[in-house]
Amino acid sequence: MLDRKYVREHPEEVRRALETKGVEDVDLDVVLEIDEEWRELKARGDDLRHERNEVSQTIGELKQEGNDEEAQEAIDRSQELKAELERVEDRADELKAELDEAMLELPNIPHESVPVGEDESDNVERYREGFDDLRDLPDDVIPHYELGENLDILDFERGAKVTGGGFQFVKGDGARLEYALMQFMLDVHREQGYTDVFPPIPVNSASMQGTGQLPKFAEDAYRIGARQDDEYDDDDLWLLPTAEVPVTNMYRDEILLDDDLPLKHQAFSPNFRREAGEHGTETRGYVRVHQFNKVEMVNFVRPEESYDRLEGLLSEAEAVLERLGLPYRVLTMCTGDMGFQQAKKYDIEVWAPGDDMEDGPQEGGRWLEVSSVSNFEDFQARRAGLRYRPDRHESAEYLHTLNGSGLALPRVIVAILEYYQNDDGTVTIPEVLRPYMGGQEVIEGHEKVGESALGAGEKD
Incomplete structure (x- = not known):
């Protein structure tokens, strides 16, 4: 299996490996698109968790201050964040499974000393x-x-x-x-x-x-x-x-x-x-x-x-x-x-x-x-x-x-x-x-x- 970071940063070398090794049933562009969407969702998930933690802290402070109306608004927002985070994580898990399967189809990169040939x-x-x-x-x-x-x-x-x-x-x-x-x-x-x-x-x-x-x-x-x-x-x-x-x-x-x-x-x-x-x-x-x-x-x-x-x-x-x-x-x-x-x-x-x-x-x-x-x-x-x-x-x-x-x-x-x-x-x-x-x-x-x-x- 290739390193995902390597695939992301050296797509042309991976394309060359696919071509010179005769692997025709892998679409690298699709793999890179899955990887990009997965990373965006992971980042979005991190942002949602961070915001939810801040809201949870705010809820406690508002309750201590006796501000029940704003505390309820914060609770509602926390529930919205939880639901959105679940959707993001579910989709990220789906993409992760697709990405893992796709990575198994990518061949190893030939060493520079290997002669290029078809058969x-x-x-x-x-x-x-x-x-x-x-x-x-x-x-x-x-x-x-x-x-x-x-x-x-x-x-x-x-x-x-x-x-x-x-x-x-x-x-x-x-x-x-x-x-x-x-x-x-x-x-x-x-x-x-x-x-x-x-x-x-x-x-x-x-x-x-x-x-x-x-x-x-x-x-x-x-x-x-x-x-x-x-x-x-x-x-x-x-x-x-x-x-x-x-x-x-x-x-x-x-x-x-x-x-x-x-x-x-x-x-x-x-x-x-x-x-x-x-x-x-x-x-x-x-x-x-x-x-x-x-x-x-x-x-x-x-x-x-x-x-x-x-x-x-x-x-x-x-x-x-x-x-x-x-x-x-x-x-x-x-x-x-x-x-x-x-x-x-x-x-x-x-x-x-x-x-x-x-x-x-x-x-x-x-x-x-x-x-x-x-x-x-x-x-x-x-x-x-x-x-x-x-x-x-x-x-x-x-x-x-x-x-x-x-x-x-x-x-x-x-x-x-x-x-x-x-x-x-x-x-x-x-x-x-x-x-x-x-x-x-x-x-x-x-x-x-x-x-x-x-x-x-x-x-x-």
């Missing part, structure tokens, strides 16, 4: 890592969704049967690989000074609003409860779309101390989103799914330190890919592609060689986003009431929040299955993960079960 084609590549010494790959790399089914470690058909499209079973060595990645990532970030948090999976609407998921992205989230005529029969709970939501809201409406900062938390969680791919390779397999696991890093920092911390957070996320030996690149996101809440955002994209991609480092492959590293400045802090006291005797101020995935597991698994694939269709396990898998070095697959594993002749 992902305008993002700026900062650098690539891991391409100087690529491992030898098979002549024809099998896409992960085919390889995963061949090895019987990914089962999309049964996942869809049990739940629906976009859900899957990860089985056998595939599940072990996911568990290994989870623990490996947590260990890496502990080395970087993170404190573990295991959050609740359902979150309430106040938490979703605090981090900016509501009201903007309500359609992308899973609400718990039955919907009837636009009303929900539920406990006001959502399945979390990212651990950013509960971890950031841990300290909602609290005041931290300067000595507490910087505060670095990490959380593993399942996440639930209505992901939608744009084309075939995006919707197939384990890339865009509705349930996925992720390790999230959340930072609470002093405002003057947040951009240095953003670079540090980026390095902390990159460390996972570096140790896994996976090639990747880092992008600075443009205004039109970086999101509603962020002031600045980097994306880390891992290279997966199993599908065609025109701008790949060699023939074949595609980029998969595995982490978004973001600085929200005080945008989330204002929504969630996150403050800190620079000194015990100073007024509390809004802190800055940052987060980054460290990393999203499904796409890392896609990259491992494709990049560490061997000619015989097996997959070499990255060396750093082997201690987490009992020393296992290769995923060779499993025998399938059930009649579906039989050939047509065998079924007969």
Whole structure:
């Protein structure tokens, strides 16, 4: 949420943010008009209260003097002032509710260093890592969704049967690989000074609003409860779309101390989103799914330190890919592609060689986003009431929040299955993960079960 005073005093910068972030459903002029009328009514209310206090004092003085006629006139005036004050306050409350709702629709102001652009084609590549010494790959790399089914470690058909499209079973060595990645990532970030948090999976609407998921992205989230005529029969709970939501809201409406900062938390969680791919390779397999696991890093920092911390957070996320030996690149996101809440955002994209991609480092492959590293400045802090006291005797101020995935597991698994694939269709396990898998070095697959594993002749 933006500061109302900032919006009032810098309307052109807010208009520019609306334009460059592609927010078309907000009329800033209407917001400013509501704010102006609300402030006029607040001032009028203050004047009425002041006058009423003076009249009340006069009534007592007139009664003491025995001037009953003038005292009654003052009493009548007091009643008029009371009635007018109630009307003013009721209207001010209505406008305040409208203003609060409108402010939730205003996006964060992009940092001056963010490139202006409309979509992902305008993002700026900062650098690539891991391409100087690529491992030898098979002549024809099998896409992960085919390889995963061949090895019987990914089962999309049964996942869809049990739940629906976009859900899957990860089985056998595939599940072990996911568990290994989870623990490996947590260990890496502990080395970087993170404190573990295991959050609740359902979150309430106040938490979703605090981090900016509501009201903007309500359609992308899973609400718990039955919907009837636009009303929900539920406990006001959502399945979390990212651990950013509960971890950031841990300290909602609290005041931290300067000595507490910087505060670095990490959380593993399942996440639930209505992901939608744009084309075939995006919707197939384990890339865009509705349930996925992720390790999230959340930072609470002093405002003057947040951009240095953003670079540090980026390095902390990159460390996972570096140790896994996976090639990747880092992008600075443009205004039109970086999101509603962020002031600045980097994306880390891992290279997966199993599908065609025109701008790949060699023939074949595609980029998969595995982490978004973001600085929200005080945008989330204002929504969630996150403050800190620079000194015990100073007024509390809004802190800055940052987060980054460290990393999203499904796409890392896609990259491992494709990049560490061997000619015989097996997959070499990255060396750093082997201690987490009992020393296992290769995923060779499993025998399938059930009649579906039989050939047509065998079924007969």
